[in-house]
Amino acid sequence: MFQKSDKRSQIFQAAFKLFAQKGFFHTTVEEVAQEAGIGKGTVYGYFASKQELLRQMLIFATDYYFDTFFRVVEGNGGLKEKLVAIAKEHFRFFNEHREIAKVVLYEHRYITDDLGDWLIEKEQGRIQYLVELLRSAAANGEIRVVDFKMAARMITGALWNLGMEAVISSFSGTEEELAEGIIDILWLGLSRQ
Amino acid sequence: MFQKSDKRSQIFQAAFKLFAQKGFFHTTVEEVAQEAGIGKGTVYGYFASKQELLRQMLIFATDYYFDTFFRVVEGNGGLKEKLVAIAKEHFRFFNEHREIAKVVLYEHRYITDDLGDWLIEKEQGRIQYLVELLRSAAANGEIRVVDFKMAARMITGALWNLGMEAVISSFSGTEEELAEGIIDILWLGLSRQ
Amino acid sequence: MFQKSDKRSQIFQAAFKLFAQKGFFHTTVEEVAQEAGIGKGTVYGYFASKQELLRQMLIFATDYYFDTFFRVVEGNGGLKEKLVAIAKEHFRFFNEHREIAKVVLYEHRYITDDLGDWLIEKEQGRIQYLVELLRSAAANGEIRVVDFKMAARMITGALWNLGMEAVISSFSGTEEELAEGIIDILWLGLSRQ
Amino acid sequence: MFQKSDKRSQIFQAAFKLFAQKGFFHTTVEEVAQEAGIGKGTVYGYFASKQELLRQMLIFATDYYFDTFFRVVEGNGGLKEKLVAIAKEHFRFFNEHREIAKVVLYEHRYITDDLGDWLIEKEQGRIQYLVELLRSAAANGEIRVVDFKMAARMITGALWNLGMEAVISSFSGTEEELAEGIIDILWLGLSRQ
DNA sequence: AATGAATGAGATTTCATTCAT
DNA sequence: GATGAATGAAATCTCATTCAT
Numbered sequence: 001m002f003q004k005s006d007k008r009s010q011i012f013q014a015a016f017k018l019f020a021q022k023g024f025f026h027t028t029v030e031e032v033a034q035e036a037g038i039g040k041g042t043v044y045g046y047f048a049s050k051q052e053l054l055r056q057m058l059i060f061a062t063d064y065y066f067d068t069f070f071r072v073v074e075g076n077g078g079l080k081e082k083l084v085a086i087a088k089e090h091f092r093f094f095n096e097h098r099e100i101a102k103v104v105l106y107e108h109r110y111i112t113d114d115l116g117d118w119l120i121e122k123e124q125g126r127i128q129y130l131v132e133l134l135r136s137a138a139a140n141g142e143i144r145v146v147d148f149k150m151a152a153r154m155i156t157g158a159l160w161n162l163g164m165e166a167v168i169s170s171f172s173g174t175e176e177e178l179a180e181g182i183i184d185i186l187w188l189g190l191s192r193q
Numbered sequence: 194m195f196q197k198s199d200k201r202s203q204i205f206q207a208a209f210k211l212f213a214q215k216g217f218f219h220t221t222v223e224e225v226a227q228e229a230g231i232g233k234g235t236v237y238g239y240f241a242s243k244q245e246l247l248r249q250m251l252i253f254a255t256d257y258y259f260d261t262f263f264r265v266v267e268g269n270g271g272l273k274e275k276l277v278a279i280a281k282e283h284f285r286f287f288n289e290h291r292e293i294a295k296v297v298l299y300e301h302r303y304i305t306d307d308l309g310d311w312l313i314e315k316e317q318g319r320i321q322y323l324v325e326l327l328r329s330a331a332a333n334g335e336i337r338v339v340d341f342k343m344a345a346r347m348i349t350g351a352l353w354n355l356g357m358e359a360v361i362s363s364f365s366g367t368e369e370e371l372a373e374g375i376i377d378i379l380w381l382g383l384s385r386q
Numbered sequence: 387m388f389q390k391s392d393k394r395s396q397i398f399q400a401a402f403k404l405f406a407q408k409g410f411f412h413t414t415v416e417e418v419a420q421e422a423g424i425g426k427g428t429v430y431g432y433f434a435s436k437q438e439l440l441r442q443m444l445i446f447a448t449d450y451y452f453d454t455f456f457r458v459v460e461g462n463g464g465l466k467e468k469l470v471a472i473a474k475e476h477f478r479f480f481n482e483h484r485e486i487a488k489v490v491l492y493e494h495r496y497i498t499d500d501l502g503d504w505l506i507e508k509e510q511g512r513i514q515y516l517v518e519l520l521r522s523a524a525a526n527g528e529i530r531v532v533d534f535k536m537a538a539r540m541i542t543g544a545l546w547n548l549g550m551e552a553v554i555s556s557f558s559g560t561e562e563e564l565a566e567g568i569i570d571i572l573w574l575g576l577s578r579q
Numbered sequence: 580m581f582q583k584s585d586k587r588s589q590i591f592q593a594a595f596k597l598f599a600q601k602g603f604f605h606t607t608v609e610e611v612a613q614e615a616g617i618g619k620g621t622v623y624g625y626f627a628s629k630q631e632l633l634r635q636m637l638i639f640a641t642d643y644y645f646d647t648f649f650r651v652v653e654g655n656g657g658l659k660e661k662l663v664a665i666a667k668e669h670f671r672f673f674n675e676h677r678e679i680a681k682v683v684l685y686e687h688r689y690i691t692d693d694l695g696d697w698l699i700e701k702e703q704g705r706i707q708y709l710v711e712l713l714r715s716a717a718a719n720g721e722i723r724v725v726d727f728k729m730a731a732r733m734i735t736g737a738l739w740n741l742g743m744e745a746v747i748s749s750f751s752g753t754e755e756e757l758a759e760g761i762i763d764i765l766w767l768g769l770s771r772q
Numbered sequence: 773a774a775t776g777a778a779t780g781a782g783a784t785t786t787c788a789t790t791c792a793t
Numbered sequence: 794g795a796t797g798a799a800t801g802a803a804a805t806c807t808c809a810t811t812c813a814t
Contacts, residue, residue: 023302023303025218025303028807028808028809029808029809029810030776030808030809033775033776038774038775039774039775039776040775040776040809040810041774041775041776041810041811041812042773042774042775044809044810044811045773045774049809049810050808050809050810106302109216109299110216110218110219120361146374146377146378147374150371150374150375150378151378153354153355153358154351154355154375154378154379156354157350157351157352157353157354157355157358158347158350158351158354159350160350160354161346161349161350161351161353161354162346162347162350165346165350178343181339181340181343182343182347184339184382185339185343185344185347185379185382186347186378186382187382188381188382189377189378189379189380189381189382200798200799221782221783221784222783222784222785223783223784231799231800232799232800232801233784233785233800233801234785234786234787234799234800234801235798235799235800237784237785237786238798238799242784242785243783243784243785409688409689411604411689414786414787414788415787415788415789416787416788416797419796419797424795424796425795425796425797426788426789426796426797427789427790427791427795427796427797428794428795428796430788430789430790431794431795435788435789436787436788436789492688495602495685496602496604496605506747532760532763532764533760536752536757536760536761536764537764539740539741539744540737540741540761540764540765542740543736543737543738543739543740543741543744544733544736544737544740545736546736546740547732547735547736547737547739547740548732548733548736551732551736564729567725567726567729568729568733570725570768571725571729571730571733571765571768572733572764572768573768574767574768575763575764575765575766575767575768576764576767576768586777586778607803607804607805608804608805608806609804609805617778617779618778618779618780619779619780619805619806620778620779620780620806620807620808621777621778621779623805623806623807624777624778628805628806629804629805629806
């Protein structure tokens, strides 16, 4: 995920671990440095401030997540398959990168407005993408016509929340079962008679 | 909601406003006191520490939310009506008490373990309640048999997440439309043969 | 010792107990009030400040101690008997009024200069008194001629320090034995040719 | 005494000066830092807390005092010479290190139990040492048989108290005269017919 | 480039004192 | 007179950040 050799990545890795464990505010820069095996001052060679470190972590995490999100949709056939693939990948990501997920879920609050706007835009982009997906599926007669934006939000809402739960309390069942169970319910809700 | 006369409530009100605005960590006790129009020391006459203030705010908010949640389900007839009522109330609550909702959503992380356990229990209780609702609806033939727990989680997941979005970015549409749109999709997902 | 009925005395009693136990700085005015069974504000009806309370306690204790000190010397015959009586009374006082003794020993530091001067004067008076006692005993041939001031200081020094130890670590032996043992050694030191 | 170069020693020196002058409680950490010519935070780099600073000061002072105490006894011949040497060294120490002496005398109260026990043990060790000294002098026929422990306590009691006085009110006379005068009286009290 | 000792702004918390009831 | 809720000055301590080495 990160290049281990790179010192910037070492810091990232250490910060993700500690922020996930103890939160941004309860983690000191010194602890991050120690965990990364470097000196405290060195952190400031790579990031202008603690805030900036968080900012870049959130950007990294978000890019990383969305990269896989869009990649996964490309290949698959019908809408249902796409949705299952999205859900599966979502849960896989949350499971594999629990630390990253936790930081994104919990600490996205403590950022400056401009980053907040950027994040919202990213998420809006995804919603829009899903809306298009749903709309064209409706055009194909795969699903019925509903409020596509709301449906998209419902999908992402369920994914985020179940993902969060999985991260916190180690959800039972495999990622596959989880993904298929959810999409199954959604699918019937959306599909034509 | 709070009794204005009561000083404890004044502090609660001020803290909800500021914690919602700037976050728990970025708000000082002095600011809370100032906002409440009292002296810094007075806050400590009512709450042993800043942490304890947050703790009691979360307990208050959670109790307040769940009280309305369970009350709203009582009266209504079939499952669909119940679900719509739940969703409507949920969005109404989030809309009316944006500050409370924000604090609960964002700051629940910074609490001690025992309160965390208490919160999780509360949420589990709700999930269980929904599971029973779904189960008996399935027994009545209202809906088909699915993984009830997963369905319950999907419902609450969607509610939480849409609620959060509504709080942050001022969701378009009335609470009624939102609630009915969501439940409509869910309902078909659950009821279709 | 104190008149129990009097509210001023109640405060004194409470303060001696708590200051002896936890020290002047670690005792709050509220605790003193509570111990005295009165309201916090009432303390300020009797003493202008916490400092002033300590001040008056030290004056009270010192007067009380010196009163018994001078009274006890009056009656007795020769120098040795007087010294034994002084020592006995000293240890009796320290034993009976451990709390008072502790406060005097430990907290006399935290007073204003003028009280300090007053205390030093009091002590100087006692030294002077002892010097006279010794001088006239020397004139009578009871003891040899030594540096009377130094001898007086040695006496009081030993008494204070042994008293302090008795208060802290519950000295073994009765007050009588202690007094007689000490004066025996001192006496020979003073009387030997 | 302290190495001036060392920053830990600078803090010690500043703290001894200020604690002696104004007392532990009336001295702020910031003042200590200022006196030491460093920043407030730096103090905490060397001592975990204000209490810990006092604790280490008391340990330092006690070790320093007892080191010279035992060293001084080694060389000298008979008991009387030893006692004189002890007294001389005691007064010399109190005179030279007034600040240290004051802190030890006044602030030893405000320490945690474990350090208190350690200090009591140290003092007990000295008492025991003196008891042995007296006992073997009695065996040699140098002095008569008395309650050795009481005698030892009397000696240390007189030394402590006279030392305290010397520190507070600038005792008249040289250390030599003081020491010899005291021991002279004691000696006759202790010695054989 | 890397370090970590030094810094001081700023946070939480305590508590002597006041004063309206 | 008695009370205790309210106050805010002042203390301890933390930690992001700087900078000389």
